[in-house]
Amino acid sequence: MARIGFLEGSIHGFLEALEHALESEELAKRRGLLQGLDPRVKLLGILALIVAATTSQRLTVIGAEVLLAIGLALASHIPLRTLMVRTWLGALAFTGLIAAPAIFLTPGLVLWHVPLLEWPVTAAGIRTAAYLISRVETAATLSMLLVLSTPWTHLLKALRVLRAPVVLVVVLGMTYRYILLLIGTAREIFESRRSRRVGGLDTGQQRRIAISAAGVLLSKTMYFSGEVYLAMQSRGFRGDAYVLDEFRMDRRNWSWLSLLVAASAGAMWAGRH
Amino acid sequence: MHIPDGYLSPSTCAVMYAAAAPFWYGSLRRLRRLLRSRVIPLISMFAAFSFVVMMFNLPLPGGTTGHAVGVAIASIVLGPWASILAISVALVIQAVFFGDGGITALGANCFNMAITGSLVAYAIYRAISRNRPIASRRRVAAAGIAGYVAINVSALFAAVEFGIQPMLFRDASGAPLYAPYPLKIAIPAMMAGHLTIAGLAEFVLSAGLVAWLQRSHPSLLRTTAPDAVEDVETSGAGAFGWPAMRPMLVGLAILLLGTPLGILAVGSAWGEWSPRDFADAAGRRQIASVSGQQAPPEQVPQGLERLSSIWTAPFPAYAPRFLRSASFGYFLSAAFGSGLIVLLAVAADRIFARRTGSS
Numbered sequence: 001m002a003r004i005g006f007l008e009g010s011i012h013g014f015l016e017a018l019e020h021a022l023e024s025e026e027l028a029k030r031r032g033l034l035q036g037l038d039p040r041v042k043l044l045g046i047l048a049l050i051v052a053a054t055t056s057q058r059l060t061v062i063g064a065e066v067l068l069a070i071g072l073a074l075a076s077h078i079p080l081r082t083l084m085v086r087t088w089l090g091a092l093a094f095t096g097l098i099a100a101p102a103i104f105l106t107p108g109l110v111l112w113h114v115p116l117l118e119w120p121v122t123a124a125g126i127r128t129a130a131y132l133i134s135r136v137e138t139a140a141t142l143s144m145l146l147v148l149s150t151p152w153t154h155l156l157k158a159l160r161v162l163r164a165p166v167v168l169v170v171v172l173g174m175t176y177r178y179i180l181l182l183i184g185t186a187r188e189i190f191e192s193r194r195s196r197r198v199g200g201l202d203t204g205q206q207r208r209i210a211i212s213a214a215g216v217l218l219s220k221t222m223y224f225s226g227e228v229y230l231a232m233q234s235r236g237f238r239g240d241a242y243v244l245d246e247f248r249m250d251r252r253n254w255s256w257l258s259l260l261v262a263a264s265a266g267a268m269w270a271g272r273h
Numbered sequence: 274m275h276i277p278d279g280y281l282s283p284s285t286c287a288v289m290y291a292a293a294a295p296f297w298y299g300s301l302r303r304l305r306r307l308l309r310s311r312v313i314p315l316i317s318m319f320a321a322f323s324f325v326v327m328m329f330n331l332p333l334p335g336g337t338t339g340h341a342v343g344v345a346i347a348s349i350v351l352g353p354w355a356s357i358l359a360i361s362v363a364l365v366i367q368a369v370f371f372g373d374g375g376i377t378a379l380g381a382n383c384f385n386m387a388i389t390g391s392l393v394a395y396a397i398y399r400a401i402s403r404n405r406p407i408a409s410r411r412r413v414a415a416a417g418i419a420g421y422v423a424i425n426v427s428a429l430f431a432a433v434e435f436g437i438q439p440m441l442f443r444d445a446s447g448a449p450l451y452a453p454y455p456l457k458i459a460i461p462a463m464m465a466g467h468l469t470i471a472g473l474a475e476f477v478l479s480a481g482l483v484a485w486l487q488r489s490h491p492s493l494l495r496t497t498a499p500d501a502v503e504d505v506e507t508s509g510a511g512a513f514g515w516p517a518m519r520p521m522l523v524g525l526a527i528l529l530l531g532t533p534l535g536i537l538a539v540g541s542a543w544g545e546w547s548p549r550d551f552a553d554a555a556g557r558r559q560i561a562s563v564s565g566q567q568a569p570p571e572q573v574p575q576g577l578e579r580l581s582s583i584w585t586a587p588f589p590a591y592a593p594r595f596l597r598s599a600s601f602g603y604f605l606s607a608a609f610g611s612g613l614i615v616l617l618a619v620a621a622d623r624i625f626a627r628r629t630g631s632s
Contacts, residue, residue, distance in 0.1 A: 006330075006332060009330060010329070010330060013328055013330065014328065017328065017371070020371070021370075024370075047376065050278060050376060050377060051283060051377065053278075053279070054278060054279055054282070054283050054286075054377055055283050057444045057445075057450060086372070087372060091277070094277075095277070095279075099453070101454075102449075102453035102454065105453075105454070105458070106448065106449065106453060108446070108447065108448065123446070123448075124446060124447055124448040124449075125448075127444065127446065127448035128448045128449045128450075128453040129453070131279075131444075131448070131449075131450055131451070132279060132280070132451070132452070132453060135278065135279030135451075136277050136278060136279040136280070138279075139277070139278030139279050139375060139376070139377070140277065140278065140372055140375075143278070143368075143369070143372055143375075143376055144372055147369065147370055147372070152370060155369070165301075167301070167313065168362075170313055170317075171313055171316050171317045171320070171358075171362055172362060172365060172366065174313065174314065174317035174318075174321075175316075175317045175318075175320040175321050175324070175362050175363070175366055176321075176366055176370065178317060178318055178321035179321045179324050179325060179366065181321070182321050182322060182324075182325040183325055183328070186325055186328075186329075203332045203333070203334065206332035207331065207332045207333070207477060207481070208481075210329055210330075210331050210332065211477070211478070211481035211482060211484075211485055212485065213329070214326055214329060214478065214481070214482055214485075215481075215482055215485035215486065215489060217322055217325060217326070218322060218346070218350070218482060218486070218490075218493070219489065219490050219493070221318045221319060221321070221322040222318070222350075222490075222493060224314075224318050225314050225315045225317075225318040225319070226314075228314040228317075228318065229311050229314040229315075232313075232314060
């Protein structure tokens, strides 16, 4: 199976990443609750909610945060199907696999024994698995809401509110832009190889193709680095980076910031030990 | 190895951010001093490259596939400080825009992969490749080993971070609040995947890319090999030269001097018995004592008796007959055997180098 699908699988992976980036941009342009807020409000408010979810020691509080996230998604016209495909299923599969053994391995009050295997299911084990899965799902959903409701250029500029250095904001912006370019280049390399392929490829050939593609990308990267630097210099770049700050806070934004921070503080208080 | 949000406690995340911060600051200062305005496009472009390379599904020997982080190749091409920044930026983009790895766990992920990985990979690559020529095969092996070890050290750090969670953070009922497994489970579970698949993927990518760069863009390997000698090893000349062989020969000489210590060992190795041991009462007692008190057969096994006389070694039992001193006999046997192996290796290298040159 891997023999048939290596090139196709790689191309599919690159296209999927590009599709996700385009979908995020499209959703960020919709008219909705989160899209209408200042990016700094969203960044601070959602970060506060993520921290509240990770500090909470009560499952009910984490569950309430999940409901809040779903409510925010619906009010922002972000389809739940998108959240399910891009976040919930992946996080559930990965974390569920890690959390499942804890149900049997964590010592505590035995509630039940698995028939035939006689593995003990403990109350502490169920709580542990529930903590892990619910926290991961909540934090991943909130992060995704931030990304899906904010154009990436605005999100990067909003990082300045966290006192991120200007140079970091510039580097992140440039990196994101060239990631999309290099993904496109990698896709073209694999596509051209696929169009010239006759018959199957063994593992060694697949590996050589992957390494050669990575090598070509590396040499292009270094070439682009020089070219971009020259282009920056030609525009007067002398090593100092600047970011235009066009964000304006109005009463509505202050209200939502207060609301999200208050919700986070409430969750932290309610989720205490 | 990208730790999501919710696996580590907020206090662990804060500690990991604090641990990573000096490295970020130091790297940025050092690079701005060296590269000035060139640092922004270089780090940005390489971070983009690292991100895309992490998406590559590498086919591995045995039919499986794996993803590499690309930390070793970043350290080899850029040096460790630029690599720290480039991989950190790639991890930030992954966490913020693509949801791979948590935002609260970003400090831990950067510390494990970008910082630890870059420094370990660089140290190992430099230690193994030393001043060998840019085109040396040793550099390919050094890159592969550097990638393999770096990713495993990074995984070990992540496993320890997971493993300390249940020791420190539990709810009122005693249930672990974050990563649930203690160190004795977290470390083997994490390392099993990295010592095999993830480590192999990193080995393949690092070694493969260095081999590719040696042929296509050797200048990119110069940054971290300022003292590389100019001659090309592929000609075969110098592969067994004195400077390269010196550490190995010194170690060999020390071992040779220590060989008489072998006389102090009593008894014989299990299964290495001669027909005489089966006939001798003391020998039979020894065989029985090391075989769970199971008595050896009364007669010498026929096959053993027949085949053992086919070849008579010149130095039986490491004691040449013409020498009276057992210690010197041991030493002479070791010197003869080691010398023979070195000569065979040199001859094989010459033959291989000639074939490579003619093809």
